[in-house]
Amino acid sequence: MRTIIPFDIADPKTRLAPILTPDERCWFARMMLSDVIHHLREAGIEPEVLATEPVDCDPPVTVDDRSLDTAVNDVLARTNGPVAVVMADLALVTSTAFEQLFSPDAEVVLAPGRSGGTNALIARHPDFRVNYHGASIRDHRRNARELTNNVAEVDSFRLATDVDEPADLVEVLLHTSGDAATWLRQRGFELAATDSRVRVERDSNENSHGPETTPRRS
Amino acid sequence: MRTIIPFDIADPKTRLAPILTPDERCWFARMMLSDVIHHLREAGIEPEVLATEPVDCDPPVTVDDRSLDTAVNDVLARTNGPVAVVMADLALVTSTAFEQLFSPDAEVVLAPGRSGGTNALIARHPDFRVNYHGASIRDHRRNARELTNNVAEVDSFRLATDVDEPADLVEVLLHTSGDAATWLRQRGFELAATDSRVRVERDSNENSHGPETTPRRS
Numbered sequence: 498m499r500t501i502i503p504f505d506i507a508d509p510k511t512r513l514a515p516i517l518t519p520d521e522r523c524w525f526a527r528m529m530l531s532d533v534i535h536h537l538r539e540a541g542i543e544p545e546v547l548a549t550e551p552v553d554c555d556p557p558v559t560v561d562d563r564s565l566d567t568a569v570n571d572v573l574a575r576t577n578g579p580v581a582v583v584m585a586d587l588a589l590v591t592s593t594a595f596e597q598l599f600s601p602d603a604e605v606v607l608a609p610g611r612s613g614g615t616n617a618l619i620a621r622h623p624d625f626r627v628n629y630h631g632a633s634i635r636d637h638r639r640n641a642r643e644l645t646n647n648v649a650e651v652d653s654f655r656l657a658t659d660v661d662e663p664a665d666l667v668e669v670l671l672h673t674s675g676d677a678a679t680w681l682r683q684r685g686f687e688l689a690a691t692d693s694r695v696r697v698e699r700d701s702n703e704n705s706h707g708p709e710t711t712p713r714r715s
Numbered sequence: 716m717r718t719i720i721p722f723d724i725a726d727p728k729t730r731l732a733p734i735l736t737p738d739e740r741c742w743f744a745r746m747m748l749s750d751v752i753h754h755l756r757e758a759g760i761e762p763e764v765l766a767t768e769p770v771d772c773d774p775p776v777t778v779d780d781r782s783l784d785t786a787v788n789d790v791l792a793r794t795n796g797p798v799a800v801v802m803a804d805l806a807l808v809t810s811t812a813f814e815q816l817f818s819p820d821a822e823v824v825l826a827p828g829r830s831g832g833t834n835a836l837i838a839r840h841p842d843f844r845v846n847y848h849g850a851s852i853r854d855h856r857r858n859a860r861e862l863t864n865n866v867a868e869v870d871s872f873r874l875a876t877d878v879d880e881p882a883d884l885v886e887v888l889l890h891t892s893g894d895a896a897t898w899l900r901q902r903g904f905e906l907a908a909t910d911s912r913v914r915v916e917r918d919s920n921e922n923s924h925g926p927e928t929t930p931r932r933s
Binding site for chain 1: 848
């Protein structure tokens with residue numbers, strides 16, 4: 498199945514600015530992309546990257562600098578057959594979670610993200626289009642049901658967890674040992690648990706401008 | 716399988732204090748408990764409530780005013796056979812998610828919650844004990860693996876989403892129409908989506924001290 502991973506090159510992950518420099522945010526986004534590509538391949542899927550600028554990675558890259566919705570909907574309109582769209586910041590994802598995404602034989606498959614997002618979807622209906630703004634899962638449910646009764650949702654914590662904010666790094670460090678988690682640990686991030694809350698702390702001895710890690714896997 | 720739902724009566728859901736009165740927090744906690752009981756029963760499980768004080772609900776109630784860990788571990792120690800422990804604030808849960816929890820035939824089954832919690836677990840190994848403080852999922856993984864190689868984890872957004880903070884009400888309103896969601900809507904809460912974020916707003920015309928809703932289902 499044609500599977501695209503939208504990837505925004507310029508100033509990614511702005512809500513991580515309190516704890517990562519602009520350069521680090523680019524690297525961290527790149528590590529999460531690497532994890533997503535790796536686990537898609539483990540699930541037997543060869544993805545394409547739909548990027549706002551050229552990016553050096555192993556899968557084929559299409560550059561489209563228009564908005565996310567416009568670029569994705571252009572792919573949906575031009576593709577004869579099913580299309581999967583998977584977000585690039587699913588640092589917790591596993592091949593098993595992707596297998597779960599690809600298993601329902603529905604005309605539209607939706608994987609909700611936290612806070613109303615849509616972290617992955619499959620469009621088998623030729624008229625399905627995306628709208629990622631606001632509570633996109635609500636809009637995608639409505640759009641899908643206007644087209645077909647054959648809509649499925651996938652219930653996965655790993656697909657639901659995109660990484661946007663400093664608190665989300667807790668999930669990365671707790672639940673995965675992929676490129677993104679390894680990169681965070683190498684940059685000095687670790688879990689700090691009190692009785693009631695868990696947060697990330699950064700070891701100030703780590704050099705935040707030291708050599709970057711190359712993604713191991715893509 | 717013996718399935719217990721710990722339920723703290725006194726001053727529940729303190730992190731919702733910015734938007735719910737103490738009395739409302741008690742009612743909202745009760746509505747979420749009702750949803751959890753309902754969906755366990757739909758999955759063929761008759762639960763028990765393990766409460767800090769007497770509570771009027773349909774399942775059998777055991778009162779134990781000791782700490783959560785002490786009370787749950789006492790049940791684990793006294794029970795000859797498997798025990799499931801399910802948190803009371805899983806407002807998004809469905810019978811399908813519970814069926815997923817109960818399906819692995821492992822000695823310990825863990826369902827991670829967001830931010831390092833453990834929202835549901837099954838202990839078939841007689842020596843497994845809980846410790847819900849801090850990053851409990853990390854401790855429970857370690858405890859389980861010290862006892863057995865037969866440990867399973869359940870990947871479910873609905874089991875992972877406990878409701879603690881005002882932002883969590885977004886998930887309740889987006890993904891369920893159970894007692895908790897109905898109660899919130901009746902109290903004037905609704906989704907407000909901007910382009911980038913989704914939040915809950917409360918209609919100030921709703922009377923925040925009006926008649927309470929009775930749980931429909933337990």
